[in-house]
Amino acid sequence: MTGAAQLLEVQNLSVAYRQGSGWSRAVDDVSFSLRAGEVFGLVGESGCGKSTIALQLLGYRHLSMRVEHGDVLFKGQSLTSMSRGELDTLRGDRIAFVPQNPTTALNPGIRIGRQVAETMLAHGRIQSLESTAAISGILKLVRLPADPVFQRRYPHQLSGGQQQRVCIAMALACDPDLLVLDEPTTGLDVTTQEQIISLLSELRGRIGVAMLYVTHDLALLSQIADRIGVMYAGRMVEIAPTDEIFLRPRHPYTQGLIASIPVIGEPSASRSRPLRGLLRRRELPSGCPFAPRCDHALDRCATERQELQSIDDNRAVACWRWREIAPIAATPNSATMAGAIAHRASVLSVDHVSVVYGPRSRGFRAVSDVSFDIKEGEVFALVGESGSGKSTLARAISGLTAPSTGTVRLRGEELAGAVRDRSDQQRRLIQYIFQNPDASLNPRARIGEAIARPLVHFFKMDGAKARATVVGALDDVRLDGSYQERFPDQLSGGERQRVAIARALAAKPALLLCDEILSALDVSVQANILTLLQQLKSEHAIAMLFISHDLAVVRFLADHVCVLYGGEVMEIGPREQVFAPPFHPYTHSLLHAVPVPLQRPDRPSKASKAAEPKRSGAGCVYAGRCPWQIGSICETERPPWREGRGGLGLRCHLTLEQLNARADWPPPKQEGIAV
Amino acid sequence: MSVGQATTQTPRRYHLLWGQTPQSFRIGLVILLVHLIVAITGPFWAPYGFSQMGAGIPLSGMSWAHPFGIDQLGRDVFSRVVHGSHIVILLSLSGTAIGLLVGAVLGLLSGYLGGWFDNLLQRLLEALISIPFLVLALIAIASAGPELSGNPILVVLVVALVYAPRIARIARAAAMDIATRDYVTVARLRGESAWSVMRRELLPNATGVLLVEFALRAGYAPVLVGSLGFLGFGLRPPTPEWGLMISENRALIIITPITVLGPGLALASLVVGLNLFTEGLARILGRTVRLGTQ
Numbered sequence: 020m021t022g023a024a025q026l027l028e029v030q031n032l033s034v035a036y037r038q039g040s041g042w043s044r045a046v047d048d049v050s051f052s053l054r055a056g057e058v059f060g061l062v063g064e065s066g067c068g069k070s071t072i073a074l075q076l077l078g079y080r081h082l083s084m085r086v087e088h089g090d091v092l093f094k095g096q097s098l099t100s101m102s103r104g105e106l107d108t109l110r111g112d113r114i115a116f117v118p119q120n121p122t123t124a125l126n127p128g129i130r131i132g133r134q135v136a137e138t139m140l141a142h143g144r145i146q147s148l149e150s151t152a153a154i155s156g157i158l159k160l161v162r163l164p165a166d167p168v169f170q171r172r173y174p175h176q177l178s179g180g181q182q183q184r185v186c187i188a189m190a191l192a193c194d195p196d197l198l199v200l201d202e203p204t205t206g207l208d209v210t211t212q213e214q215i216i217s218l219l220s221e222l223r224g225r226i227g228v229a230m231l232y233v234t235h236d237l238a239l240l241s242q243i244a245d246r247i248g249v250m251y252a253g254r255m256v257e258i259a260p261t262d263e264i265f266l267r268p269r270h271p272y273t274q275g276l277i278a279s280i281p282v283i284g285e286p287s288a289s290r291s292r293p294l295r296g297l298l299r300r301r302e303l304p305s306g307c308p309f310a311p312r313c314d315h316a317l318d319r320c321a322t323e324r325q326e327l328q329s330i331d332d333n334r335a336v337a338c339w340r341w342r343e344i345a346p347i348a349a350t351p352n353s354a355t356m357a358g359a360i361a362h363r364a365s366v367l368s369v370d371h372v373s374v375v376y377g378p379r380s381r382g383f384r385a386v387s388d389v390s391f392d393i394k395e396g397e398v399f400a401l402v403g404e405s406g407s408g409k410s411t412l413a414r415a416i417s418g419l420t421a422p423s424t425g426t427v428r429l430r431g432e433e434l435a436g437a438v439r440d441r442s443d444q445q446r447r448l449i450q451y452i453f454q455n456p457d458a459s460l461n462p463r464a465r466i467g468e469a470i471a472r473p474l475v476h477f478f479k480m481d482g483a484k485a486r487a488t489v490v491g492a493l494d495d496v497r498l499d500g501s502y503q504e505r506f507p508d509q510l511s512g513g514e515r516q517r518v519a520i521a522r523a524l525a526a527k528p529a530l531l532l533c534d535e536i537l538s539a540l541d542v543s544v545q546a547n548i549l550t551l552l553q554q555l556k557s558e559h560a561i562a563m564l565f566i567s568h569d570l571a572v573v574r575f576l577a578d579h580v581c582v583l584y585g586g587e588v589m590e591i592g593p594r595e596q597v598f599a600p601p602f603h604p605y606t607h608s609l610l611h612a613v614p615v616p617l618q619r620p621d622r623p624s625k626a627s628k629a630a631e632p633k634r635s636g637a638g639c640v641y642a643g644r645c646p647w648q649i650g651s652i653c654e655t656e657r658p659p660w661r662e663g664r665g666g667l668g669l670r671c672h673l674t675l676e677q678l679n680a681r682a683d684w685p686p687p688k689q690e691g692i693a694v
Numbered sequence: 695m696s697v698g699q700a701t702t703q704t705p706r707r708y709h710l711l712w713g714q715t716p717q718s719f720r721i722g723l724v725i726l727l728v729h730l731i732v733a734i735t736g737p738f739w740a741p742y743g744f745s746q747m748g749a750g751i752p753l754s755g756m757s758w759a760h761p762f763g764i765d766q767l768g769r770d771v772f773s774r775v776v777h778g779s780h781i782v783i784l785l786s787l788s789g790t791a792i793g794l795l796v797g798a799v800l801g802l803l804s805g806y807l808g809g810w811f812d813n814l815l816q817r818l819l820e821a822l823i824s825i826p827f828l829v830l831a832l833i834a835i836a837s838a839g840p841e842l843s844g845n846p847i848l849v850v851l852v853v854a855l856v857y858a859p860r861i862a863r864i865a866r867a868a869a870m871d872i873a874t875r876d877y878v879t880v881a882r883l884r885g886e887s888a889w890s891v892m893r894r895e896l897l898p899n900a901t902g903v904l905l906v907e908f909a910l911r912a913g914y915a916p917v918l919v920g921s922l923g924f925l926g927f928g929l930r931p932p933t934p935e936w937g938l939m940i941s942e943n944r945a946l947i948i949i950t951p952i953t954v955l956g957p958g959l960a961l962a963s964l965v966v967g968l969n970l971f972t973e974g975l976a977r978i979l980g981r982t983v984r985l986g987t988q
Contacts, residue, residue, distance in 0.1 A: 417883055438883055446885045459876035463898035472894070474886055522880070 026196060026229050027053040027076065031089035036070050042085065045071045047253040049328070050089075055196065056227040058245030060261070062237050062276070064541040065512075068253040073201050073233045075099070075117055078106045090621035093197070112142040115190035119202040120180035125174040131185050132158075132170025138192040157476075160226075161188045162218060180211035184218070191222070198230045204239070209568055216242055235542060238280050239614045241265060246333070249273045252308035255327055259334040259656050262677065265616050269336040271313045279546035281571035282615065290503060294543035297544035307338070315344050347552060363394040366428075366529050366562045367449075372425035374411050374586075385411040386586045388425070393530065396560035398552075400577035400594075402609070406632070408586035409566045413532045416564065417451050430529065447477045450523035454535040456515035460507040473526040488525070495558075496521040496551060513544035517551065522608025524559070531563045537572060545572075545614075552576060570613050574598055582606050585632025585640035592667035601678035603669040604647045610684045639672070647673060647681055710766025719974020725967030742770040744777035744934040753950050762956030765943055770955045775960050778934035782964070785846060785935075786915035789853025794908050797858040802892045802900065806873050816866070819859040827856045828921060833902045835927045845932045849919055856918065864907050868900040877944035902977070909972030913965035920961075936961050 033672045034048045035042040046068040053059050061069045071084075075091050079100040092099040093114065098106070110116075112448065118124040126134060132154050139145045145153045155165035161184040163169065174182055183203060186623065190198055200219075204212040220243050222228065234240055240247055240261070247264045249257045249272065257270040294312060304310050310320040317340070325337040338344070376385040385410040393399045414420040416427055426444045429448060435441050453459040460469055470492050471485040472621040480488065490500040496517040507515055516536060523531055532674035533552075536549030537545045549572060555561065556576075567573050573580060573594075582590040582605060590603035597606065632640045639645070642653040649672055658672045741759075742749045749770035755763050762771035798817075804812045822830065831852045835843065842848045872878060872895070881891050920937005922928030929935050931942070936957040943953040 293798065419879065419883070438885065441885070443885055446883060449883075451880065451883055453876040453879075455876065459880060461877040461895055461899065463901075464894070472881075473884060526884075 025052045026055045026090075026094065027231075028070065028073075029089070030092065032072065032086070032091060033088035034068070034075060034077060034158060035087050037083040037086055041141065042087075044087070045253055046075075048088070049250070049253075049255045051248050051255060051258055053197070053229055053231060056223070056229050057246070057538075058223060058230045058232060058244045060240035060247040061231060061233045062235065062240055062247060063250035064235060064543060066252075067250040069233045069250050070201055072250075073116075073199050073231060075626060076197070076199050076231060077110055077114060108142070111138050111195075112193045113195050114197045114199065115193070115195040117186050117190045117198060117200040117203045118185075120206055121179065121186045122174070122206075125182060127174055130171050130173060131177070132167075133172075133593075135185065135189050135192055138189050142193045144193055147476035152179045156443040157188050157192050158404055160191060160222070161185075161190065178211075179207050180214055183207065183211075183215055187218070187222075189216075191226070194226065196226050196229060199233075200230060201233045202235070203232075205234070205236075209570070210404060210608060210612045212239070214613075216614070219243055231380075236614070237264075237276055237542070238282075238616045241616045242614050249276065251408070252303060254308055254337065255335075256325075256338070257334075257336045258327070259336075263334060269330070269334070269344070270309075270338050270340040271315050272309045274344070275543065277616075278541045278614065281546070281549070281569070281575050294546065314523075315340055363396065365392045366395050366397075366430060366584075367393040367564075368428045369412070369416065370426045370428065372412070372415055372422045372427060374408070374415050374420055375423040384586055385417065386422075389583070389586075389588050390425075391581055391591060393562050393564060395529075396556065396562055397579060398556060398565050398577045399579045399581065400565045400573040401581050401583060402567060402570060402573055403583035404568060404609075406585075407583040409583055410534055411586075412583075413451070413534050413564060413566055417449055417532055419444075443477060447473075447526045448525050448529040449532065450528040450530070451532045452516075452523050452534065452536050453518050455539050456512055456519050457507075457539075459519050460515055464506075464509050465503060466505050466507070466510070469507075469518065470503070470522045470525050473522060477526055492521040492525045493518075495524055495555070511544070512540055513548060516540060516544075516548055520548075520551070520555075524555070524561075528561060531561055533563055533565045535566055535568070536570065537567065549575060570609060582609070587639065587640050588668075589671065590667070590669040592663070592669075593665055596663065596665045596667040600684075601663060601667075601669070601675045602682050602684065603671055603678070604645045604673075605641050606669075607684060608680060615686075639670070647678075649673065701892030715976040716977050718970040719978065720966050722970025722972070722974055726971050729779065729783065729964050729967060732740060733783050736776035738778050740776040741781055742772040742773040744774050745769065745932040746773070749773070753946060753953075755950050756952045763950045763952040765939075765950075765953050768944060771939070771943075771956050773805040774934035774939060775936065775957050778936055778939065778957075779960070781846075781929070781933065782916045782919070782936050782961075785849055785919050785929075786853070786912055789850040789919075790857055790908060790912040790915050792850065792854035793857030793911065794861055794904065796854065798865045798897070798900070798904055799892070800858070801862035802896045803888060805866035805869025806861065806878075806892060807888055812866075815862075819862055822859040823863070827918070828925075831856055831918070831922060832925070832927060835922070846929065849922060849928055852922070853915050853918060857915075857930065861904070861907055861911065864903060865900060868903045869896050872896050872899050899913055905972045905975055910971045912972075913968050915959050916964065 028323055029049060029051050032046055033044060034046040035044045038272060048069075049072060051059065061072060063069050075086070077097070078091075078095075078101055086099050090100075101109070106302070108175065125131070132151065133148055135157055136145060136148045136150070139153060139157075140148060151167055154170055155167075157506075158165045158170070162180060163184050174185070177185065187203075196442050204215050206213065216239065219230070223230065230241060230243075233245055237247075241264075242289045244261050246258065246260050248255055249264070249270065251272050257264070257268070257273045259269070264273060265277060268277055272294070279294050304321040305324070306318070306322045307313070307320045307325045310316040313320065319339070323339070325339060327335045327337040329335045368440050369389060369391050372386060373384065373387050375382040377383055389408075389412060391399070401412065403409050413422060415422045418434065418436065418438030418441055426433050429445055431447070434445060438446065460466075467486065467489050470489045471480075474480045474485040486503070488502050493500055493502055497515065498517055498521070502510070502514070502518070504577060507518070510518065519536075537548060540548060552563070558561070565573070565577055577594050580590075580592065580594050581588060582597070582603060584605050589605045591595060598610075602610070632644075637657060638654045639658045642648060645653065652672055656672070660668060660670050661675055663667050663675050669678075673681075747768045749768060750760050750764040752764055752766055752768045754760065757763075760770050760772060762775060765771055765774075800815060804815045813848040825833070834852050834855055835848065838848055869892075878891060878895050881895050886894075916937055919928055920935060920940060923930075923933075923935055923938035924941035928937060931938065940961075941955055943950070943957075946955045
């Protein structure tokens with residue numbers, strides 16, 4: 020393998036962006052290489068420079084950006100000194116790009132067949148835009164229907180997964196040598212993500228294209244990459260084969276990154292050393308950029324620059340102490356408190372709630388006939404892919420969208436449908452925390468004002484008293500009191516989310532509605548917020564409705580889990596029961612879709628059929644996509660509700676025994692994995 | 695867990711440094727300062743009075759003694775421009791400011807509340823906007839009655855009436871955009887009144903849009919005031935209002951172009967200065983410029 024020719028070489032690359040009057044370095048002296056047919060993963064937190072490198076592989080140039088040093092060689096040719104014309108013949112033909120967001124990458128006004136054909140036409144692969152045979156060949160390659168009807172569709176008529184397949188098809192249209200993928204699955208559901216990943220690994224086997232895969236998700240990378248480069252603050256801190264990264268991470272940052280990944284196979288495992296702090300570009304030392312956050316840092320680290328050194332044939336690490344730092348070891352699980360919850364009083368009960376958008380008889384049923392109870396101090400998780408009705412349900416509980424039928428009760432009192440008809444007390448007891456902390460804080464209000472507002476509004480506090488309370492509220496979320504003078508744009512994403520949590524806690528709520536509050540954050544920040552939530556749960560005994568698509572996080576935090584599909588409850592029960600057989604077929608495919616470090620999908624994806632949920636008529640909403648479908652009964656008859664052990668309930672035509680027999684999760688564990 | 699360690703650093707202090715303000719802000723500020731100094735001190739140093747005749751030979755052109763020439767009645771145009779400065783600035787700014795206040799409140803509430811209130815108000819405003827603004831101004835002045843004619847307060851109110859509907863539409867568009875943000879939803883969930891949401895959440899975030907709108911309108915207001923004067927419905931001669939002066943000297947533009955260009959230049963520089971300044975200010979207030987750290 021080492022003898023193979025280098026397809027791509029990045030040599031001592033430094034890239035800077037214009038910032039005010041000066042230049043700030045986003046990529047600092049990075050070198051790595053890629054062999055033909057190899058998949059190289061580039062991983063790091065936001066702002067580490069990984070996307071900048073990806074763009075350099077395409078010879079991207081911009082007025083506010085400059086390559087200060089180094090070069091990118093593709094088959095020996097320098098991409099940084101190539102003329103625009105030469106780049107144009109190379110890009111799309113030999114090097115192709117798959118963007119993060121297919122919805123904005125595809126032109127909404129052009130039929131997809133034509134969009135794919137345009138690339139081929141530009142590089143002389145076909146003679147006219149009408150050559151449907153060539154287009155259908157490429158669509159088949161990415162497992163899309165190849166018929167002319169499909170080719171005449173517009174992007175908005177496709178699902179997100181199909182759109183990303185079209186983008187991949189466009190990238191593969193000219194049979195390139197190198198595919199650059201920038202977070203290609205970040206915006207997709209976990210089941211769709213699994214399909215895209217298995218498509219990519221299949222393509223790689225079939226057509227032998229090399230890939231540079233940029234992502235923040237290390238677990239995902241382990242499923243596809245041969246080698247992984249870990250970046251921190253613009254520097255490459257470690258390069259190693261995938262297995263080595265997970266089994267024996269050498270750099271303290273890699274170790275922290277791996278420890279921060281919630282792993283679905285190990286519930287409630289509080290890991291040894293998740294990363295602390297966060298990357299502050301303004302305060303980097305002259306030496307190792309990771310020194311301020313490193314547990315192993317010595318004085319020497321802050322002043323002496325760490326170069327990437329080869330430590331054996333195919334690994335390199337930028338840390339002079341790598342020999343002394345022991346690979347991380349897992350610590351025992353923390354105790355769970357699930358058992359005690361059953362006897363507590365209910366805070367919120369949702370009773371046969373449906374939400375229909377549009378006219379009631381033929382409108383869109385976003386949520387249909389959902390019932391559950393949330394007890395005091397319980398974390399209740401709602402799980403499902405986008406469009407499953409999770410957020411709609413949270414909006415119905417908060418009063419932003421009135422339920423069409425059914426009732427919501429708070430501590431036994433029935434709540435009015437619309438928030439303006441509820442009492443101040445009821446509004447105070449339910450607090451909503453949003454997904455995106457950038458949007459949930461008023462950019463023109465200081466942090467102190469934002470947190471003081473609920474105090475003044477609900478408790479009629481005066482200025483001085485509110486200020487004193489704000490310090491306490493900030494302390495609750497482990498932020499310093501001095502933060503109240505700042506504006507939101509002076510905070511990092513994780514800090515902003517803490518402020519949003521502090522603001523919600525200031526109202527002394529009985530129930531927190533947490534709507535995907537971790538998904539906009541980096542993995543190390545996620546781990547810190549998760550720990551914070553865990554602490555709040557035990558300190559304040561607040562109930563939480565925790566909406567997430569991340570089953571690993573849910574398994575870590577939740578006491579009770581409810582799985583939604585197409586607006587209906589598929590399965591509900593205590594965490595231990597939901598994450599153990601018998602599984603509902605949908606839960607089962609969700610669990611299988613979660614990337615687990617070093618466990619590659621060895622068989623075709625379970626959720627291979629991407630169909631829309633059936634929202635009308637008889638039968639099961641999951642029919643048509645269900646891998647365990649037993650026949651026409653699924654299409655025609657609504658499945659019965661089955662009650663299992665320990666409060667588990669699920670809706671399926673298969674009996675619990677049959678489901679039990681089909682379950683094969685968790686997959687057998689591999690030995691020696693450090694995570 | 696080491697969550698606390700992450701955040702115990704002392705916060706950075708933010709200062710606005712002159713060198714980091716947008717260039718448009720700096721240029722605009724300088725132009726505006728010149729105008730303000732002229733407006734305040736002008737009456738004390740202007741070479742002639744604003745209605746003093748016989749300052750020179752009527753219709754003479756540019757010279758050192760009379761930079762903007764002499765008008766038909768033998769008045770020094772430069773002195774008249776200097777004397778008129780405070781009138782123009784005062785009338786335009788106060789008229790636009792009242793229009794901004796009324797328009798912003800109506801527009802923001804309309805955009806946030808939606809529903810029948812929004813519908814009704816928008817139809818009303820559309821009706822007002824559909825009338826050409828000069829016609830609207832004349833209708834307003836005519837209905838105010840003859841005894842108020844020529845009164846500066848009436849001119850100010852007319853400017854406000856003409857601008858308020860247009861500003862309200864911009865404010866409404868801004869409010870509709872801001873109203874979808876999560877922080878507004880948070881305020882709604884808290885049960886805040888529409889007034890409170892408007893004041894705390896919408897207004898501070900719409901300042902950028904509103905200030906730019908203010909600048910554009912304020913820049914055109916002197917022209918509106920002048921047009922009214924020209925038609926005999928604004929200020930009366932011999933008030934040295936620039937628009938009025940332009941229309942007075944307009945007929946003689948072929949003989950002494952400088953008597954029109956002079957006040958025109960003053961008007962143009964005020965408009966440009968106002969626009970640059972408020973645009974820069976909007977960027978600073980909108981926190982889109984990078985502020986210095988110390």
